[in-house]
Amino acid sequence: xxxxxxxxxxxxxxLSGALMGVRKRLDMVGMAVLxxxxxxxxxxxxxxxxxxxPAAFQSVGxxxxxxxxxxxxxxxxxxxxRVMPAILVLDAAGLGLFCAVGTEKAMVYGLSPLHxxxxxxxxxxxxxxxxxVLAGEIPTLLYDRQxxxxxxxxxxxxxxxxSWAGWHGWPATLAAAVLAFGLRLAAMRRNWRAPLARGLxx
Amino acid sequence: xxxxxxxxxxxxxxLSGALMGVRKRLDMVGMAVLxxxxxxxxxxxxxxxxxxxPAAFQSVGxxxxxxxxxxxxxxxxxxxxRVMPAILVLDAAGLGLFCAVGTEKAMVYGLSPLHxxxxxxxxxxxxxxxxxVLAGEIPTLLYDRQxxxxxxxxxxxxxxxxSWAGWHGWPATLAAAVLAFGLRLAAMRRNWRAPLARGLxx
Amino acid sequence: xxxxxxxxxxxxxxLSGALMGVRKRLDMVGMAVLxxxxxxxxxxxxxxxxxxxPAAFQSVGxxxxxxxxxxxxxxxxxxxxRVMPAILVLDAAGLGLFCAVGTEKAMVYGLSPLHxxxxxxxxxxxxxxxxxVLAGEIPTLLYDRQxxxxxxxxxxxxxxxxSWAGWHGWPATLAAAVLAFGLRLAAMRRNWRAPLARGLxx
Numbered sequence: 001x002x003x004x005x006x007x008x009x010x011x012x013x014x015l016s017g018a019l020m021g022v023r024k025r026l027d028m029v030g031m032a033v034l035x036x037x038x039x040x041x042x043x044x045x046x047x048x049x050x051x052x053x054p055a056a057f058q059s060v061g062x063x064x065x066x067x068x069x070x071x072x073x074x075x076x077x078x079x080x081x082r083v084m085p086a087i088l089v090l091d092a093a094g095l096g097l098f099c100a101v102g103t104e105k106a107m108v109y110g111l112s113p114l115h116x117x118x119x120x121x122x123x124x125x126x127x128x129x130x131x132x133v134l135a136g137e138i139p140t141l142l143y144d145r146q147x148x149x150x151x152x153x154x155x156x157x158x159x160x161x162x163s164w165a166g167w168h169g170w171p172a173t174l175a176a177a178v179l180a181f182g183l184r185l186a187a188m189r190r191n192w193r194a195p196l197a198r199g200l201x202x
Numbered sequence: 203x204x205x206x207x208x209x210x211x212x213x214x215x216x217l218s219g220a221l222m223g224v225r226k227r228l229d230m231v232g233m234a235v236l237x238x239x240x241x242x243x244x245x246x247x248x249x250x251x252x253x254x255x256p257a258a259f260q261s262v263g264x265x266x267x268x269x270x271x272x273x274x275x276x277x278x279x280x281x282x283x284r285v286m287p288a289i290l291v292l293d294a295a296g297l298g299l300f301c302a303v304g305t306e307k308a309m310v311y312g313l314s315p316l317h318x319x320x321x322x323x324x325x326x327x328x329x330x331x332x333x334x335v336l337a338g339e340i341p342t343l344l345y346d347r348q349x350x351x352x353x354x355x356x357x358x359x360x361x362x363x364x365s366w367a368g369w370h371g372w373p374a375t376l377a378a379a380v381l382a383f384g385l386r387l388a389a390m391r392r393n394w395r396a397p398l399a400r401g402l403x404x
Numbered sequence: 405x406x407x408x409x410x411x412x413x414x415x416x417x418x419l420s421g422a423l424m425g426v427r428k429r430l431d432m433v434g435m436a437v438l439x440x441x442x443x444x445x446x447x448x449x450x451x452x453x454x455x456x457x458p459a460a461f462q463s464v465g466x467x468x469x470x471x472x473x474x475x476x477x478x479x480x481x482x483x484x485x486r487v488m489p490a491i492l493v494l495d496a497a498g499l500g501l502f503c504a505v506g507t508e509k510a511m512v513y514g515l516s517p518l519h520x521x522x523x524x525x526x527x528x529x530x531x532x533x534x535x536x537v538l539a540g541e542i543p544t545l546l547y548d549r550q551x552x553x554x555x556x557x558x559x560x561x562x563x564x565x566x567s568w569a570g571w572h573g574w575p576a577t578l579a580a581a582v583l584a585f586g587l588r589l590a591a592m593r594r595n596w597r598a599p600l601a602r603g604l605x606x
Contacts, residue, residue, distance in 0.1 A: 021546070027598035029553050030546030044453070049246070051255055053455055057519045074601045115259045129336070134533075136542040138338040142223070142232030149231050194229035197276045251448070253457055317461045331538075340540040344425070344434030351433050396431035399478045 009094035014069035042126030096181030120156030155180025216271035244328030298383030322358030357382025413498035418473035446530030500585030524560030559584025
């Protein structure tokens with residue numbers, strides 16, 4: 001079950017990477033590289049920091065699912081772009097799942113709740129940041145103002161708190177993931193925005 | 203004492219990250235991400251290469267000090283920009299401290315003096331390079347010509363030499379840090395410049 | 405023998421990094437940073453993922469050869485640019501060698517053939533991607549269409565297959581390297597191109 005949810009999150013993140021490749025007129029190799037890095041980059045950063053062999057290099061599915069996403073976008077990208085609203089909902093689900101799973105894994109490896117939550121956020125947003133840098137853009141996360149990292153932060157904080165209080169296993173992970181997912185959806189619907197520095201106008 | 207100096211260096215580097223965020227009109231999340239990456243990126247790279255758990259993920263202060271720097275820049279950035287000359291002096295101090303501490307740590311973990319010095323430079327300049335790449339710019343370090351990495355190289359080389367000769371502890375670290383600090387100040391005051399490749403004019 | 409071939413590959417990759425520095429009018433420090441990162445970045449990424457101390461931080465030659473390449477390009481870059489066709493052939497040789505050696509090392513450390521091949525490709529193309537990102541450009545690999553990563557993929561796949569079948573040692577490495585080298589040369593001569601996503605024209 002956990003593995004299947006992971007693969008869904010990886011698939012959705014890979015779609016966003018491959019679509020960025022189409023937008024930038026990259027060739028098929030470039031699309032595949034962006035798909036892999038977007039999907040696996042956050043978990044890779046997490047595992048390098050935890051000093052363990054990255055999960056992406058132990059699972060065949062983690063590597064092949066982004067290839068499948070690339071093929072789909074390669075042939076049917078106009079259709080994929082048309083269902084973008086649905087993809088954004090799935091992306092929010094991936095965000096929630098990855099921040100909860102990343103935080104949990106960091107707690108298991110002995111990080112403090114503060115650092116585990118930081119690593120959970122890294123897991124959730126790292127791949128998208130790498131995608132944007134490789135595509136020659138400032139990471140959306142840094143300037144977009146519509147809340148993306150903040151829901152992941154709150155989900156990660158709750159996960160770290162639950163785990164610290166001795167609540168482990170899927171109910172806790174699911175609760176934290178659903179919280180981040182819901183906050184991200186609300187941020188999209190109600191256009192909740194992060195502030196600019198004082199005096200920069202609004 | 204060592205921890206306090208480290209936190210001062212982290213604070214100054216985080217200020218420069220948050221100020222870059224203001225300059226690029228990033229939102230508060232973007233400012234905080236740049237502050238954290240600028241302050242912690244160099245040490246993170248060093249610890250990943252040394253194959254140890256990063257110091258940033260073991261200290262609460264290392265994570266919270268950049269948050270404080272972000273808040274200060276968020277509310278008072280015109281004042282912060284006005285004291286930029288003072289910040290540049292503090293940045294030079296951070297550069298000196300980080301190259302010395304980074305080199306020392308690498309020696310402790312058994313690297314050769316050459317590699318330890320290389321890792322000391324990485325510690326000192328890595329965060330600033332990550333800041334510039336995330337902000338969509340070529341790292342200042344690569345084209346600015348005013349010497350920045352070279353003082354760190356010389357400080358790191360002296361630190362590696364002292365450490366290799368059996369001089370450990372704070373006197374040696376301080377000597378190397380002060381050397382790099384002084385060279386960086388002199389480079390700023392006298393505008394010492396790195397050469398362009400032959401024929402590219404000057 | 406193996407060490408000498410490695411150093412030749414590092415030298416050629418470093419030349420391409422230093423030449424990019426000239427093209428972008430970077431100063432000597434910037435040229436040296438690009439040369440080091442281009443030459444060592446791919447192997448560094450590989451070793452971080454394998455969770456071992458990077459080879460670049462254990463060999464003096466690996467660090468000094470890019471310095472030598474920087475000095476050569478600094479003084480004689482018009483001549484170096486003039487022999488670019490020969491450098492591209494050497495770059496193809498470096499590509500072949502690095503993908504084979506990287507895959508072999510990953511197999512030795514217990515990765516599956518699929519993951520070992522992925523890491524072999526990372527070794528071969530990682531440095532060039534870092535070079536382009538630091539120089540403020542989208543990695544050539546992502547949009548250039550002329551096949552570069554694909555020869556490395558095929559060479560890595562063959563290396564992984566041979567290694568998995570129990571064929572180790574230099575004959576196998578050489579066979580895989582020569583295959584990738586030959587495919588890359590053929591891609592250059594015959595302008596074999598990766599496709600764009602359907603409907604993006606061609």
